[in-house]
Amino acid sequence: MKKPFKGNKSFLPSKICEHCQREMSWRKSWAKNWDEVKYCSQACRAAGPGTPRRAA
Ligand SMILES: [Zn+2]
Numbered sequence: 001m002k003k004p005f006k007g008n009k010s011f012l013p014s015k016i017c018e019h020c021q022r023e024m025s026w027r028k029s030w031a032k033n034w035d036e037v038k039y040c041s042q043a044c045r046a047a048g049p050g051t052p053r054r055a056a
Contacts, residue, residue: 019044 017040024040039045
């Protein structure tokens with residue numbers, strides 16, 4: 001797991017969607033609840049955690 005590098009003022013946080021494992025870039029609408037954002041879209045949120053392809 002990479003740790004976010006702090007100190008770059010142009011750095012925008014990003015997260016990995018817990019469902020589709022895609023990186024999602026920071027959105028202004030997420031500023032309020034960034035810590036709670038886990039999914040890139042409502043569809044992924046509804047589907048919940050899990051990968052579309054089996055890891056094992
Ligand atoms: Zn997703």
